[in-house]
Amino acid sequence: MSRLRMRRLQRLLEDPRGRWISLVVVIVLLSVLPFAIEASVGRTWVRILDLALLYTMLALGLNIVVGFAGLLDLGYVAFYAVGAYSYSLLASTHFGIHLPWWLLLPIGAATAAFFGVLLGAPTLRLRGDYLAIVTLGFGEIIRIVITNLNAPINITNGPQGINMVDPVTMGGVSFGKTSTLLGISFPGTHLHYYLLLVLTAITIFICTRLEDSRIGRAWVAIREDEIAAQAMGINTRNVKLLAFAMGATFGGVAGGLFASLQGFVSPESFQLWESITVLCMVVLGGMGHVSGVVLGALLLAILPELLRHTATPVQQQLFGKVILDPESLRLLLFGLALILVMLLRPAGLWPSRTRRRELTSARAPGTV
Amino acid sequence: MDIFLQQIVNGLVLGSVYALVALGYTMVYGILGLINFAHGEVVMVGALTALSVVNALMSAHVGVPAPVIGVAALIVALSVCMALGFLIERVAYRPLRRAPRLAPLITAIGVSIVLQTLAMMIWGRGYHTVPPIIAPTPHSFGGATITSVQILIIVVSALIMVGLLCLVHFTRLGRAMRATAENPVVAGLMGVNINRIISATFLIGSALAAVAGVLVSSNYGIAHYYMGFVLGLKAFTAAVLGGIGNLAGAMLGGLLLGLIESFGAGYIGQITDLCQFGFLLHASGEIAQRCSGNSSLPLFGSNYQDVFAFLVLVLVLVFRPTGLIGERVAERA
Numbered sequence: 001m002s003r004l005r006m007r008r009l010q011r012l013l014e015d016p017r018g019r020w021i022s023l024v025v026v027i028v029l030l031s032v033l034p035f036a037i038e039a040s041v042g043r044t045w046v047r048i049l050d051l052a053l054l055y056t057m058l059a060l061g062l063n064i065v066v067g068f069a070g071l072l073d074l075g076y077v078a079f080y081a082v083g084a085y086s087y088s089l090l091a092s093t094h095f096g097i098h099l100p101w102w103l104l105l106p107i108g109a110a111t112a113a114f115f116g117v118l119l120g121a122p123t124l125r126l127r128g129d130y131l132a133i134v135t136l137g138f139g140e141i142i143r144i145v146i147t148n149l150n151a152p153i154n155i156t157n158g159p160q161g162i163n164m165v166d167p168v169t170m171g172g173v174s175f176g177k178t179s180t181l182l183g184i185s186f187p188g189t190h191l192h193y194y195l196l197l198v199l200t201a202i203t204i205f206i207c208t209r210l211e212d213s214r215i216g217r218a219w220v221a222i223r224e225d226e227i228a229a230q231a232m233g234i235n236t237r238n239v240k241l242l243a244f245a246m247g248a249t250f251g252g253v254a255g256g257l258f259a260s261l262q263g264f265v266s267p268e269s270f271q272l273w274e275s276i277t278v279l280c281m282v283v284l285g286g287m288g289h290v291s292g293v294v295l296g297a298l299l300l301a302i303l304p305e306l307l308r309h310t311a312t313p314v315q316q317q318l319f320g321k322v323i324l325d326p327e328s329l330r331l332l333l334f335g336l337a338l339i340l341v342m343l344l345r346p347a348g349l350w351p352s353r354t355r356r357r358e359l360t361s362a363r364a365p366g367t368v
Numbered sequence: 369m370d371i372f373l374q375q376i377v378n379g380l381v382l383g384s385v386y387a388l389v390a391l392g393y394t395m396v397y398g399i400l401g402l403i404n405f406a407h408g409e410v411v412m413v414g415a416l417t418a419l420s421v422v423n424a425l426m427s428a429h430v431g432v433p434a435p436v437i438g439v440a441a442l443i444v445a446l447s448v449c450m451a452l453g454f455l456i457e458r459v460a461y462r463p464l465r466r467a468p469r470l471a472p473l474i475t476a477i478g479v480s481i482v483l484q485t486l487a488m489m490i491w492g493r494g495y496h497t498v499p500p501i502i503a504p505t506p507h508s509f510g511g512a513t514i515t516s517v518q519i520l521i522i523v524v525s526a527l528i529m530v531g532l533l534c535l536v537h538f539t540r541l542g543r544a545m546r547a548t549a550e551n552p553v554v555a556g557l558m559g560v561n562i563n564r565i566i567s568a569t570f571l572i573g574s575a576l577a578a579v580a581g582v583l584v585s586s587n588y589g590i591a592h593y594y595m596g597f598v599l600g601l602k603a604f605t606a607a608v609l610g611g612i613g614n615l616a617g618a619m620l621g622g623l624l625l626g627l628i629e630s631f632g633a634g635y636i637g638q639i640t641d642l643c644q645f646g647f648l649l650h651a652s653g654e655i656a657q658r659c660s661g662n663s664s665l666p667l668f669g670s671n672y673q674d675v676f677a678f679l680v681l682v683l684v685l686v687f688r689p690t691g692l693i694g695e696r697v698a699e700r701a
Contacts, residue, residue: 070470072473072474074477122686123682123685125689126685126689129402129403129469129473130608130685130689132403132473133403133601133604133681134681136601137601137605137677137678138678140674141675141679144672144675145675148672272597276477276481283474324489331484331485332482332485334478335480335481335482336478338478338481339482342464342467342472342474342475343460343475346467346468
């Protein structure tokens with residue numbers, strides 16, 4: 001893009017009317033996106049897009065805990081699992097309960113927030129690295145409990161998971177199957193896309209507002225120097241607990257949507273790697289920077305899928321056989337990305353301005 | 369067979385392995401104030417390397433005597449793990465020594481993922497059976513049985529721990545390590561080459577991890593690419609239980625955790641058996657029906673074994689963050 005056009009774009013964005021126009025353009029583009037994708041590369045990619053939006057929500061939630069408040073949470077997937085299971089148990093044939101989604105998402109969010117506080121309360125007095133291990137253990141405990149809670153009383157149906165989860169239904173339109181509205185047929189993946197898009201937009205809005213709020217600044221203060229923050233009159237324990245609960249809330253909502261999208265949940269979906277993946281998104285994008293985290297989440301959700309579709313044929317052509325299956329390749333690249341980003345670009349691909357400033361300054365506080 | 373005595377034996381065997389791994393965590397933590405997340409993976413690499421050596425020598429049909437195979441496998445595993453530990457510190461931790469705390473923790477997770485994936489690529493996803501180098505002859509005493517492998521595990525770990533304590537307390541290297549742990553800057557001013565001490569710490573820790581890996585895989589008879597993760601977490605728990613940064617603490621914590629786990633797994637079924645609570649039988653017809661006859665209805669079974677370690681970890685951190693015999697304050701913010 002030429003510099004002149006760039007400047008014209010900037011002027012457009014500065015003018016309030018121009019801002020509205022560009023917002024409308026973006027909304028129109030985003031709403032035709034699933035149809036364009038389906039027409040060009042097929043419906044699987046709309047599903048991948050759905051999952052990418054889901055991961056964006058998760059990453060934004062984790063960003064509150066890791067990015068804003070500086071608390072390393074390695075068991076974030078536990079809240080996702082709690083949300084997904086509380087949705088599935090109350091909206092499936094498993095117990096024969098079928099509650100509506102607008103009730104279930106808040107229930108999932110509240111349950112996840114409750115678990116967030118439950119986990120946070122005993123551990124927040126501790127130093128960061130202890131917290132990391134405890135949250136890691138907590139994530140595993142939740143998974144083990146879900147896997148084993150089918151005996152003596154069958155609650156979670158154990159490793160088999162829960163089938164036939166009700167999809168979100170809005171005004172008589174089920175998101176589980178194709179529906180025709182105004183003469184256009186919308187497959188379930190498209191309907192979920194719109195729902196996820198709206199919720200992701202709300203999440204982004206909440207996060208950006210939080211960042212500049214009193215609480216957001218308190219979180220950043222705690223991240224930078226807990227003792228100084230305390231001296232400034234911040235109730236560090238409550239504010240940290242709030243970060244945990246807020247982060248968990250987003251995880252819980254995302255979990256419920258995941259259950260609705262898949263129509264099926266099992267402990268398999270909530271392994272440690274999911275937590276690590278979400279952490280990678282936050283770290284790669286730029287801890288504490290909302291736009292950076294969104295970028296990181298979209299990148300890391302979509303790139304592995306591209307890899308899956310290209311790595312195997314390319315290897316077959318080059319070596320005549322598949323040396324690295326895409327799943328291992330993905331993990332390997334994630335691991336390397338974590339190391340390299342921390343070594344070379346600790347503030348992430350798209351860092352926030354303050355974060356860049358503090359990380360490039362000679363010495364960070366809190367180190368000996 | 370006496371179940372109580374048997375659980376003590378099992379707990380001690382498990383605990384000695386935890387203690388060996390926990391020493392690696394605690395030494396690094398004492399000196400760098402860093403949790404070496406990748407330590408569990410080093411144990412895994414040690415186990416799998418030894419396994420490969422054993423398999424190669426056994427299939428060579430040259431009639432190498434079993435003890436020689438065992439020693440050769442141990443030596444190869446030791447050198448691979450030590451090289452790995454040295455490399456991990458150089459690549460992932462040293463450049464970040466002055467960075468914020470979160471940074472080395474994140475690279476550690478990265479290293480752990482990379483090692484696990486590489487191991488999965490080299491050794492595959494499946495479980496490997498470890499050929500018995502030492503015949504697991506059972507010896508019985510007082511109603512419990514202990515195999516010769518288990519005796520070996522307890523003896524070897526005890527010897528190593530005594531050796532390590534002597535090294536740290538009576539040698540020049542040990543004194544330098546203690547000085548660095550106390551205050552790296554002052555130790556540097558006194559002429560201690562800190563980088564060399566840190567490297568030495570990683571080398572020793574990784575050597576212990578290699579031994580632990582070989583011992584644990586020959587005890588259970590299986591090894592797989594995922595074994596390091598849970599083992600590492602539990603060993604870390606053991607280190608915290610004893611007081612992280614404290615060598616004797618890691619040993620005590622390891623043994624205790626082993627005992628807690630084996631007793632927990634052995635008795636939780638009995639303790640949470642719903643049939644022993646009379647009021648439940650009256651309250652619920654279904655429970656009464658399922659308890660009729662001589663059956664039991666445990667609420668939690670031994671498949672919750674892995675949960676104990678985490679519960680212990682949380683409880684210790686809440687009620688006694690310094691560990692049982694630790695002096696260091698957990699919060700050094």
